[in-house]
Amino acid sequence: DTEVTQTPKHLVMGMTNKKSLKCEQHMGHRAMYWYKQKAKKPPELMFVYSYEKLSINESVPSRFSPECPNSSLLNLHLHALQPEDSALYLCASSQDVLGAPGELFFGEGSRLTVL
Amino acid sequence: EDKVVQSPLSLVVHEGDTVTLNCSYEVTNFRSLLWYKQEKKAPTFLFMLTSSGIEKKSGRLSSILDKKELFSILNITATQTGDSAIYLCAVEYGQNFVFGPGTRLSVLP
Numbered sequence: 001d002t003e004v005t006q007t008p009k010h011l012v013m014g015m016t017n018k019k020s021l022k023c024e025q026h027m028g029h030r031a032m033y034w035y036k037q038k039a040k041k042p043p044e045l046m047f048v049y050s051y052e053k054l055s056i057n058e059s060v061p062s063r064f065s066p067e068c069p070n071s072s073l074l075n076l077h078l079h080a081l082q083p084e085d086s087a088l089y090l091c092a093s094s095q096d097v098l099g100a101p102g103e104l105f106f107g108e109g110s111r112l113t114v115l
Numbered sequence: 116e117d118k119v120v121q122s123p124l125s126l127v128v129h130e131g132d133t134v135t136l137n138c139s140y141e142v143t144n145f146r147s148l149l150w151y152k153q154e155k156k157a158p159t160f161l162f163m164l165t166s167s168g169i170e171k172k173s174g175r176l177s178s179i180l181d182k183k184e185l186f187s188i189l190n191i192t193a194t195q196t197g198d199s200a201i202y203l204c205a206v207e208y209g210q211n212f213v214f215g216p217g218t219r220l221s222v223l224p
Binding site: 040048088 | 146147156163165203207214215216217
């Protein structure tokens with residue numbers, strides 16, 4: 001199984017809603033990532049979890065709240081978002097063996113629209 | 116500040132042409148350089164490069180890394196319309212992967 005699975009694929013929400021994006025991998029990877037990608041731009045890192053601990057937060061607003069319940073799952077909780085938060089949210093994972101480089105495996109993304 | 120730069124940002128060619136895409140980087144604690152192809156959805160992996168001067172090849176695509184000059188190139192020979200996509204270069208350093216802006220390649224029939 002070399003897949004990273006994201007749900008939902010599409011999400012439309014209002015600015016007062018609370019929703020969550022989910023990500024799952026069963027490759028035994030110990031690092032998981034959330035990236036945000038706007039149209040015609042490269043992915044921008046939001047959060048990195050390494051061994052289920054938050055290791056990087058790229059100054060992301062608190063209306064985005066990540067959670068890593070276990071080594072296979074990564075969630076992104078959304079609350080009080082703004083229309084400019086509309087984007088493709090990509091989850092990714094890598095082996096994260098210290099000192100050894102590793103490929104970043106992407107899920108298909110969750111396309112979020114905030115009305 | 117760590118950064119990844121790609122050139123050209125946009126390229127239009129005809130089927131059968133050969134293209135060379137460039138990626139240069141300045142990061143600390145370099146671990147690897149990766150090339151991805153992105154069409155409508157998530158990026159798909161092409162190559163991972165860790166050592167200088169060793170060419171990686173997959174069909175019509177090939178790539179090489181120069182760790183002294185801090186750049187990589189991605190070559191596509193005999194281009195096809197299906198090669199039309201954004202090609203992203205990413206550099207792994209520490210626990211982070213940072214992406215360049217991408218090269219948008221359009222291959223015309």
